[in-house]
Every structure is written in C-alpha cells, then in structure tokens.
Amino acid sequence: MDSGIEFADNTKLCGTVDTLEGRDAIQRELDGLERWACTNLMKFNQAKCKVLHLGCGNPRHKYRLGGEWLESSPEEKDLGVLVDEKLDMSRQCVLAAQKANCIRRCIRRSMASRSREVILPLCSALVRPHLEYCVQLWSPQHSKDIYYPTQ
Structure with missing residues (x-):
C-alpha cells in the first residue's frame, strides 16, 4: 500500500x-x-x-x-471463474457447459431454420464464448470435464 x-x-x-x-x-x-x-x-x-x-x-x-x-x-467466483479451496475446476466446467447448453437449447427452440448457415453463426456467437471464457485459467483436465453430455 x-x-x-x-x-x-x-x-x-x-x-x-x-x-x-x-x-x-x-x-x-x-x-x-x-x-x-x-x-x-x-x-x-x-x-x-x-x-x-x-x-x-x-x-x-x-x-x-x-x-x-x-x-x-469453500469457493468464490472471481471474474466469472469459480475457484474452490482445492483448485479443482470440475464445477467450473459443469457450470460453463450447463450455461452453454441452455443457450444452445434456446437457439434450437427459437429458430425455425435448422440449416448450418443459420445455426453455426449463432452457436459461434452465443454458445462458444461461454465455453472459452478464461479456459486458459480453468483448463479442463479430466475427461469428465471435457466430454460433458449434451441434453
């Protein structure tokens, strides 16, 4: 100081x-x-x-x-990243995947067209940022964190 x-x-x-x-x-x-x-x-x-x-x-x-x-x-969220006392990022991975899946489902429900030309730009703009935000910090290390099942 x-x-x-x-x-x-x-x-x-x-x-x-x-x-x-x-x-x-x-x-x-x-x-x-x-x-x-x-x-x-x-x-x-x-x-x-x-x-x-x-x-x-x-x-x-x-x-x-x-x-x-x-x-x-036991855990705190800082700049959108959940940090716990064990520095285990599994919960961060689950939360990011859940948020991305929620937005993906919203896109799917609200779009009449299922064409690749329509869906791909929307997913790239709206879903991908949630999966990539601060990934360098929380970098998924376990296969359970990388391959999150879609719903």
Missing part, C-alpha cells in the same frame, strides 16, 4: 501462510487496508469479504477486518 497502489471494487489479498509469521503478515495487510479505507472515508462491505483457504494442510487461520472476523468460504 505504501507504493501508491489504488484499490478498486475487487480487492484481493494473498500470501503463503505456513507459519505464524505468515498469518501475522496477512493480518497486518488487512489492518493496513482498513486504515487506508478510513483515511479515504471508505468502508469495506464486510458481508462480501471472505477468506478462501487454498491447498492441502492449510491451517485455516482466522482473520479480522476492522473489528469483525471474516467468514471462510
């Missing part, structure tokens, strides 16, 4: 917490965020502030923002 970083709507704080010093460093950063907010006459929405503990063997420390304890969450 001392380096002049400005915070926007989605503030994230992360660090390695395998020792008590790591836990204390995160807490100091949270205290600094709270001081920054007070100095700038702003408030964090405590209801939206969550702790996501990542990795196996995580000690799952508790943290405060201001005077209140932050809630722990």
